[in-house]
Amino acid sequence: MPQRIGQYTVATPSRPALLSYAAAVGNKEGDGPLGSCFDYIAEDTTMGRGSWEQAESMLQKTAVQIALKKIDLAARQIDLIFAGDLLNQCIGSTFGLRDFGIPLIGLFGACSTMALSLLNAALAVDAGAARYAVAVTSSHFCSAERQFRQPLDYGGQRPPTAQWTVTGAGACVVGHGEGIAVEALTPGRVVDLGIKDANNMGAAMAPAAADTILRFLKDTGTEPGDYDRIFTGDLGVIGSRLLCELLDKEGIDLRAVHRDCGVMIFDRERQDVHAGGSGCGCSASVLCAHILPEMAAGRLKNVLFCATGALMSPTSSQQGESIPGIAHLVHLRA
Amino acid sequence: MKPTKKEYDAMTNKASPPSPKGKNSVFAFLIGGAVCALGQALLEGYRAWGADLETAKTLVSVTFIGLTVLLTALHLYDKYAKIAGAGSLVPITGFANAMASPAIEFKTEGPVTGVGVKMFTVAGPVLVFGISASMVYGLILWVIGLFD
CATH class of the missing domain: 3.40.47.40 (Stage V sporulation protein AD)
Structure with missing residues (x-):
């Protein structure tokens, strides 16, 4: 239970x-x-x-x-x-x-x-x-x-x-059975720090990722060093930088273990994707094709998977609303 | 210690690289200028072909519209516009692309609710405000005419 x-x-x-x-x-x-x-x-x-x-x-x-x-x-x-x-x-x-x-x-x-x-x-x-x-x-x-x-x-x-x-x-x-196990999870809260630029989703979502990761670490009494990797969903390079800066303010340095699926999935220069990949399929395909196989192969054991979302719609953007973010976290262990 | 919205805005601005405005401006100037030069060459060509000035001007517009729609349909216009930037926007080509691209995109929703309705999603405001502005200026011109 x-x-x-x-x-x-x-x-x-x-x-x-x-x-x-x-x-x-x-x-x-x-x-x-x-x-x-x-x-x-x-x-x-x-x-x-x-x-x-x-x-x-x-x-x-x-x-x-x-x-x-x-x-x-x-x-x-x-x-x-x-x-x-x-x-x-x-x-x-x-x-x-x-x-x-x-x-x-x-x-x-x-x-x-x-x-x-x-x-x-x-x-x-x-x-x-x-x-x-x-x-x-x-x-x-x-x-x-x-x-x-x-x-x-x-x-x-x-x-x-x-x-x-x-x-x-x-x-x-x-x-139930053999395999990588879900040990714990932290559902996300809606977090909004007032970003309105629909062309800067990473910035809109980074505060939500910081919020969820922080709450998880506090609840479990752990720190980033306890994990082999902490993956975020699709913050891209700008959102990733902002996430680390936001957590710096809390005295938490994420840089050594943090990776972002949006940065990993494309070669940003060669494939001309600017700040990186995004979308539901970004963290989903990187999880299923890279993170889980790496865990199954024993190269990663203790992993946090924190997918990030921007909760706006074209209507809310046109009405001048800011872009709220959300991030849900799953703790995986091989 | 959560940052305020203002603080976070400053953090975001610092982390976000700006658009390469210098490079974009140079490309827009050169390519936009080249399109206009091509227009002038076409005008001279049509004139030499025997068209009077008004007809030649219309033919230049029609040529640009036709070319743009063709390039849009061949999925080449967006690649050109990515480099040309505002240079692709100012001449008549930008408008033609704004009409043609939704027409292609939304044909999956049918000829009426797709192409017919969505064709104006990008260019619609240009028409609305363009026509509105011309009405305002027409009115001004009419008022001035009363005192002539």
């Missing part, structure tokens, strides 16, 4: 394990530094479908299919699937998962959704509400651009602070 430790953190004493995981990505991500790690790389970002939204759904479906196949589980053996994406009404998930027939709990946590879905899956398994639960999320550069920004072929310049939405999906099967 889940157990509360400290004010904000929940331990999962039965150690729900990540039994299987898979990442499906687009060709740009496949061309990046982690290219050889992904389970599936789409040759063409349309995935052979008629729309970008369908392509994103296909990515999510593919990630779940591969993750299930790796441990020979059928969809009917999965009790719950926690899923979400960036699209209005989460259509990336609902259409991608409609053929599986698995009870779906739809989530929205913007780019933090991988940690959000994973912590929910771990809670459900730990509480005995599910024998097997799947956590999955996706994003697609083209479907995100048309919803949040401009048409793809519109000619414009992106500022150096802008980030590139990852085309990708990651899926984890959580259950």
Whole structure:
């Protein structure tokens, strides 16, 4: 049964394990530094479908299919699937998962959704509400651009602070058994330090990441040095710098163990992605294709995975609202 | 010790590299100027071909619009605009791209609710305020005319 430790953190004493995981990505991500790690790389970002939204759904479906196949589980053996994406009404998930027939709990946590879905899956398994639960999320550069920004072929310049939405999906099967275990989790709070620039998401999300990491460390009485790595979702280079500076003010130096999935997934110079990658699929695909395999190989043992999300919509931005951030944290141990 | 919004704004400004304004300005000047020079060359060409001045001007506009729409459809215009920046925006090409790009993007939502509705999402404000401004100036001109 889940157990509360400290004010904000929940331990999962039965150690729900990540039994299987898979990442499906687009060709740009496949061309990046982690290219050889992904389970599936789409040759063409349309995935052979008629729309970008369908392509994103296909990515999510593919990630779940591969993750299930790796441990020979059928969809009917999965009790719950926690899923979400960036699209209005989460259509990336609902259409991608409609053929599986698995009870779906739809989530929205913007780019933090991988940690959000994973912590929910771990809670459900730990509480005995599910024998097997799947956590999955996706994003697609083209479907995100048309919803949040401009048409793809519109000619414009992106500022150096802008980030590139990852085309990708990651899926984890959580259950009891051998594997990397979820030890504890800290759900995020909405944190807003007044950033309004939609082209500087890293800056908008960094305070949320700092808040969640700080609360986790306080609740568990640990410090960054106790972990092999602390991964954030998609802060990019600017957000990562701000996160470290914010934690400096608290007397915590994160630099030695901190890595950001948004910085890792692309070669920023060669692939022209400015401040780094972003999107739900960013932390999801890096988790499933790099972090978990590294843990399984024994190279990383004690890891914090803290995915970050910017909770704005085009409407709130147009109405002059600032961009609130959220960050959910999952403590993983191999 | 959480920073205030003002303090965090200062931290963010310090951490965020500015756009390369000098480089952008030079490219915008050179490429925007080159487009205008090309326009002038086209005008002279059409004139030499026997078109009168008014027709030649229209033909130049039509040529630029046609070229832009073609480049937009070939997914090349955004790459050009990334380098040219404001140089791609000022001439008639920017407007043509702003109309053509949503038309291509939203054809998945159908010819009416997609192309028809969304075609004006980028260029719509230009039309609204352009026409409004011309009405205001027309009114001013009419008032001045009353006292002539």
